[in-house]
Amino acid sequence: MTVEKGNGLMAHTQAPVSREFGQVYAYFGHHKCASLWIRRVFEELSAGLGLKYVAYSSWLVFDPDEKPIDQLYATDFLAAGLSLGARSFAFTDAHPRHVDLFPPGTRSFHVVRDPRDIVVSAYFSHLLSHDIDDFPALARHRRQLAEISKEQGLYAVMDFLEPLFDDLRKWSQRPDVLEVKLEDLMADEVGGFTGILRFLGLLPQVGTERLAEVLDANSFSRMSGGRKPGVPDDGSHFRKGVAGDWRNHLTDDHLRYFLARHADVLAKYSYL
Secondary structure, three states: EEOOOOOOOOOOOOOOOOOOOOOOEEEOOOOOOHHHHHHHHHHHHHOOOOOOEEEEEOHHHOOOOOHHHHOOOOHHHHHHHHOOOOOEEOOOOOHHHHHHHHHHHEEEEEEEEOOOHHHHHHHHHHHHHHOOOOOOOHHHHHHHHHHHOHHHHHHHHHHHHHHHHHHHHOOOOOEEEEEEEEEHHHHHHHHHHHHHHHHHHOOHHOOHHHHHHHHOOOOHHOOOOOOOOOOOOOOOOOOOOOOOOOHHOOHHHHHHHHHHHHHHHHHOOOOO
């Protein structure tokens, strides 16, 4: 079940609900951080446990002129989901305000990626493959990228992603939210998700056999139409499936431009 998708907030606001709801679980992800893959895995694992699942995503963060940020985050999506009976939540365009909805003691995980890889992945996705229906900011951005060189386009993508990097900069790291690097998940999917489930307290209920089944059903090869990680298809939403590809695309000038603006984000997540 998707609570919100694209540019539309829920058609109605929910009355505040009691936070005495028992345990809930959440995944916080970001644009171009393999959020579709992780969301599918988390959704299937939740369904197997009988946990009603809701997902929230929005591109309005990249188009603040469309709806002011304060209005965008005015809805309490935790309360909205709980009113629908949800106990498992996914925020694939997570904002610091989303994690602040969850009281201390709830169990969640937050997946980040090397921001330089985010830039490269976003360049190809924004130019060629990402859905632009209902995303006017991305449609305008795609037209811009189509008219300039790749070298210029990578700068344009860095500028476009400023709101995302600002969200990562402002993110509050909490002891009840497990910080996970996408690179670690990609290097050892079973080990990585085993650690996530153990942190959430769900590993005994899921079991390693069921986890392996879900990961196999959502492998890069299956989601990309048969390609192995490292075999690129620039026109696919699942383009390459490897870490560190930024080294193949970002020049020294690109890196200087990026570091001048976001070295603190790289350092915060130990990528520098």
